Amino acid sequence: MIASETAAPAARAPRWRKILLAIVLAILGVLALLLLALGAFPVGMMRGLVENRLSAALGSPVRIGSVTRDSVFSYAPVISVRDVSVAQPDWVGPGDFVRLSSASVRVPVFALLFGQFQPDRVTVDGGRIALVRDATGRANWKREGKPSDGQGSRPTLSDLTITNTQLVLRDAKRGLVVAGPLSVDAKNGLRLSATGTFLETPVRLDATGGRITGIDPAAPYPFSATLASPALHMTAKGQMAGVLDTRHFSAAITAQAPTLKNLDRVIEAGLFGTQPIDLTGAIRHDGRDWYVDRIGGSVGRSRFTGLATIHKIDGRTKIDAKLRASQFDFDDLADARGHADSAARSAAIGPRVIPPTRINLSKLGKTDGTIAFRVDRILAGNGTVFRTLSGTLTLDHRLLTVNNAVATLATGRMAGTLKVDHRSGRPKLSVNLRLAGLTLDALIGKPDMVSGQVRGHILLTGQGDTVREALSRANGKAAMVATQGEVRRMVADVLGQNLSGAVVHAIGSPSRMVPLRCLVADFRATDGVLVPRPLGIDTGSSVGRGAGRIVMDGERIALTLAGTSKSRALLKIADPIQIGGTLSKPTVTVAGLGTTDKPSEGNLLKVFGRSLGRALGLEKTPPAVVIPPPAHFDCESAVAAALR
Known part of the structure; x- marks a missing residue:
């Protein structure tokens, strides 16, 4: 009795091992079949699925004439598509966003299994790409409602060839319309030569890059670009962190324009109209952040150098900068139109001592930062008693403070703090300045009539969109x-x-x-x-x-x-x-x-x-x-x- 009971488990054990082995073999067999299927999948059957997925992702109808692969079996097949068209979004109007005669892409299958589309070889022949952005900044190449984190995936392209392709850009926000051929080949690398208009003046846009043939996609990639127009002549030459990695690059730049506002049309930093500019600098772009390692040049008669960092944090822009001007003229901070408007106001109301400088910070609601500045020599068309100016400007949620403000005069100085508080209601200006070391003869300009040591204290607050308006209602x-x-x-x-x-x-x-x-x-x-x-x-x-x-x-x-x-x-x-x-x-x-x-x-x-x-x-x-x-x-x- 005892012997028979102990023999039963011993007999069952081999049976379970056989069953377990059979299950493992079956799973391996299924995986093997799946791998074989992946390697030999008939991609032509996926044309309709790809069209639907791309249409949903881009928000525009996508049409593909045919989809084929280059080999019967491969885990990195070259997928070829012909007669591809991507319609423009409804807000753009009729026409195609992208139109391709043929394109081929080598796609690692296993990357697709993990939800990553990372082609390493791309060939395009006979294409037309029409990039459109309206005056509000809405662009057909950006997906609405999904802001980028500024990082993106690292480049994977080791081979890229583009032939017989035309690039068209209509950017209403920049006032830029250009079109021209785009090519990438093993001999000349990347080449774009486009012509058109910028701010209603003739423009030529040229861009070049290194070859993209058998390269390490993570290696530094050289590039250069030139925009030449009477409204702006700008150059950039440097290298990207990887092939076509526009999120991570460094460059030396130059810019000449009749006004700083024209440059702002390109870089979109919220700059204003000025006298003619001639600038040089060195910049870096890292994800969403910018680093101005060096900037210098002239704005009108003003000459300056500086550096800055611009970070994007929680939807806000954080600026830290240092600026020094060997000479500075406040009149350079207005362009010809600004001077004409000022002259018209003066003709209507007469000359004024208090400036109409705008202190409304409504457009800086998402900008914070600190700017340390120093002016070694202040210029003025009719002369000025002011000699130098320095201080630290801080902006925090529409509260602007100028600390340690010091203005030296012909004799003596003016020092203190200025604040503009626009966190609620109308801008509120607060001025707390002390005068010391002045002489009455220098202040009045009649040394043979009166002399004396001058001191003073100005403590005023008022509300308004400009300094003049705020002080016209001042208390203190x-x-x-x-x-x-x-x-x-x-x-x-x-x-x-x-x-x-x-x-x-x-x-x-x-x-x-x-x-x-x-x-x-x-x-x-x-x-x-x-x-x-x-x-x-x-x-x-x-x-x-x-x-x-x-x-x-x-x-x-x-x-x-x-x-x-x-x-x-x-x-x-x-x-x-x-x-x-x-x-x-x-x-x-x-x-x-x-x-x-x-x-x-x-x-x-x-x-x-x-x-x-x-x-x-x-x-x-x-x-x-x-x-x-x-x-x-x-x-x-x-x-x-x-x-x-």
Whole structure:
């Protein structure tokens, strides 16, 4: 009994091993048949399936005349197709996107098993490719709704031949329309020679590349391209990381154009109109990121060098750059049309001191970055007191900050911070600047009339799309003080309304100077209207104070300055000093003396007659503005308050 029970499992064991062996052999047999089938698959049967799959993938009808293979059995067959056409998307209109007489592709079968289409040999004969992009940026060669990660697959092509093929490009966003033959062969490599128009001017586009015959597809691939037009002449020469790997390359570039905006039509970086450009540089492209290893050249009269990196992170553009200009003219940042528009505005509203620089950041909603800049010499057509400029510009989600901003002047400097906050509502401009080291004689340009050390503090905020508009609604303060200087005695007498002293010193000693203890112009701004709190001056012979306003909308000045003499005045000037006009063209009326350094005898007689008439009670016309003459002026307290 026991012997029979132990013998049964021993008998069953060989039976299970036989069954398991049979299953394994069967699976191997099926796999062998599948491999044989793959190696000898009749690809002609797949024509309809390929048409349907390609049509669905491209979103346009695809038609294939025939599909054949070059051998009965191969795991890397050469698949040939004839009479292929891919229709344009509906938004383009009638016509074909791609049309091929014949094409052959060597396809590794096992790569297809894993969902990868990686041909290593391609031959095209008799083709026409029509690339189209509309003004909004929609392109027939991009699949909508599936943005690229910028990396893509590495190149696998070791052999490529293209003959009798025409390339057509109609790019409305760039304003570029070209057409010409495209060829790739073992002797000449890649060649494209196309002609057409760019921004409605004649253009020629030439591109060359190395041969693609028996090469290592991952080896560096040389290329060059030239776009030649009156609107832009641009060259690029370098190498790709692999054959036709446009996502990874480095190149030396040059560009000449009447305006930077024309170059932007090609590189699409959001640049603006300028004076003519002449640029050279070295760039690298790595996936979605760009590296400007070197950039330099000229924009109008401006000369600069720099470098930058541009990264794409979570749908945002991150820019880090350093720029240095040996000389810079702000007028170079506008093209001929911009200058014409500015001239038209000036003709309509008159010249302005505050620039109409745009601070609306709505188009930079997805751009962040930091730009460190330095200008060694500032140029201006009519001259400028500014000499150099430097700072660090930071942009973060439409909050633009210029930190460590420093502008040196003929004497002294202006330093501080500027901000533009456009995270919500209209752009809000904030200015916090301090002036130090200036001299009054250099600022006014009359060293023989007045001198002194100048300091100041500007603290303003306002909203608007431009600097001019924001400051026309500004709140805050704008203060300037001058101390430790001198002023011409005649001017001090006029300030103190001492007519007898003014006449004596104007005729007898017009160059005599007296101490300037302080000049304080401390303006408080409310909705763009600046009111002095206070406006005062203390000289060695007089004390004065002012009233009135400066309206930033139009830059209109309406100030009156009245004073009293520290010595006894035999005859007082009837009227105070009037300051009017605009910031760009102020006017000063000094009791009828005008603005001349040495008034005429006629003017003196007019002032004398009017003042004498007022003193005798014969002049009944009251002054336009009455300001009680100050008994004294507290320089120390007023200076401290203005500079807070």
